[in-house]
Amino acid sequence: MRLAGKKIVLGLTGGIACYKVAELTRGLTKAGASVHIVMTQSATQFITPVTMQALSGNTVYTDQWDARIPNNMPHIDLTRGADAIVIAPCSTNFIAKLAHGACDDLLSTLCVARPHHVPLLIAPAMNVEMWLNPATQRNVTQVKADGIKVLGPAAGEQACGEVGMGRMLEADQLLTEIIASFQAKTLAGKSVLITAGPTFEPIDPVRGITNLSSGKMGYAIAQAAWEAGADVTLISGPTALDAPYGVRKVQTQTAQQMHDAVMVELAAHHQHVFIAVAAVADWRVANASSQKIKKTSDSDTPQLQFAQNPDILASVAALAEPPYCVGFAAESENLLEYGAVKRAKKNVPLLVGNIGHHTFGKDENELVLFDVNGHKALPRADKHTLAIQLIQEITQRISK
Numbered sequence: 001m002r003l004a005g006k007k008i009v010l011g012l013t014g015g016i017a018c019y020k021v022a023e024l025t026r027g028l029t030k031a032g033a034s035v036h037i038v039m040t041q042s043a044t045q046f047i048t049p050v051t052m053q054a055l056s057g058n059t060v061y062t063d064q065w066d067a068r069i070p071n072n073m074p075h076i077d078l079t080r081g082a083d084a085i086v087i088a089p090c091s092t093n094f095i096a097k098l099a100h101g102a103c104d105d106l107l108s109t110l111c112v113a114r115p116h117h118v119p120l121l122i123a124p125a126m127n128v129e130m131w132l133n134p135a136t137q138r139n140v141t142q143v144k145a146d147g148i149k150v151l152g153p154a155a156g157e158q159a160c161g162e163v164g165m166g167r168m169l170e171a172d173q174l175l176t177e178i179i180a181s182f183q184a185k186t187l188a189g190k191s192v193l194i195t196a197g198p199t200f201e202p203i204d205p206v207r208g209i210t211n212l213s214s215g216k217m218g219y220a221i222a223q224a225a226w227e228a229g230a231d232v233t234l235i236s237g238p239t240a241l242d243a244p245y246g247v248r249k250v251q252t253q254t255a256q257q258m259h260d261a262v263m264v265e266l267a268a269h270h271q272h273v274f275i276a277v278a279a280v281a282d283w284r285v286a287n288a289s290s291q292k293i294k295k296t297s298d299s300d301t302p303q304l305q306f307a308q309n310p311d312i313l314a315s316v317a318a319l320a321e322p323p324y325c326v327g328f329a330a331e332s333e334n335l336l337e338y339g340a341v342k343r344a345k346k347n348v349p350l351l352v353g354n355i356g357h358h359t360f361g362k363d364e365n366e367l368v369l370f371d372v373n374g375h376k377a378l379p380r381a382d383k384h385t386l387a388i389q390l391i392q393e394i395t396q397r398i399s400k
């Protein structure tokens with residue numbers, strides 16, 4: 001319920017992407033928002049007000065002379081008390097109108113008449129040539145300069161059969177952007193590097209050694225850091241999760257690959273924060289076979305030998321000018337004792353402890369933060385809530 005208590009005015013203009021806004025409306029209401037739909041006449045050609053009313057549970061407005069508003073001023077009343085106005089899809093024509101402050105229907109008038117503190121977000125959707133047209137680009141530059149947030153568009157196949165920029169973002173991406181727009185940008189201008197998930201150490205081309213980490217905690221932290229305005233790179237081991245929206249993901253398999261990818265990122269860009277969430281294998285198979293190992297007899301068992309993997313966190317913490325390093329410790333018992341010891345051993349300013357078998361694969365977790373002043377518990381909650389709290393804790397520590 002990340003949008004609980006929020007009033008969103010959702011404007012639809014003409015475009016085939018209107019069908020995606022049905023799903024967006026469901027997502028917004030499921031997230032706790034009250035959604036108030038305003039449609040242009042063109043939008044009603046693509047999806048009906050009946051559908052949008054059923055999905056939002058609120059009256060849909062299409063006409064600036066709608067007498068259902070007591071004072072007959074829907075262009076004023078609809079945005080009073082709103083937390084945001086979102087225009088999705090936003091047509092080429094509507095961007096042009098916004099750029100010039102035109103007021104020739106309810107939605108355009110309502111945008112111009114909105115209180116100055118109500119954010120306006122637009123999700124452009126149009127043919128690639130319309131998007132690339134110099135007039136459109138001029139208008140996009142102008143609306144950005146006026147403080148309107150432009151979400152997307154994305155590139156890809158278009159309804160007209162052409163391919164290129166101009167596709168509206170998907171409903172889940174828009175929902176993520178809208179949720180993020182309400183988060184304080186406490187990490188704006190900061191780069192955050194995160195490892196997440198398990199590693200996989202091959203025994204032969206079809207077998208390997210891994211662990212039960214799902215990657216959910218690390219991915220949630222990456223998402224929370226992006227929502228706080230950071231530039232986020234996620235170095236992930238094998239997981240079943242989609243890359244968090246807005247985050248650059250680098251896929252790795254083994255601990256050595258994860259280590260090397262982290263070092264490449266640190267060399268390429270200045271990273272302010274490094275959060276090692278991955279459950280990295282301590283050992284790899286030293287005598288991994290390049291061919292599948294065959295069972296040759298009933299008594300025969302392969303003899304595996306192990307070599308130690310590099311400790312990624314310790315290597316980063318040992319750099320001459322390390323980023324602010326945050327480690328994770330998955331223990332099975334004695335968390336308070338082991339956590340404090342591990343923080344000292346890894347030489348990191350902040351270590352986050354959890355109980356491995358209580359968290360691996362689950363949607364909930366509880367964390368204990370260890371720093372120079374002692375420890376602090378973040379009580380049981382879903383991983384997204386904990387991720388937001390952890391990012392706030394890190395932000396406070398790096399801003400001191």
Ligand code: C5P
Pocket residue numbers: 195255276277278279280281282309310311312313314326327328329330
């Ligand atoms: O020593 P232990 O594996 O319990 O330490 C856990 C912390 O160290 C986690 O932050 C994990 O991501 C990190 N780690 C690492 N490289 C390793 C082993 C652990 O970065 N080879």
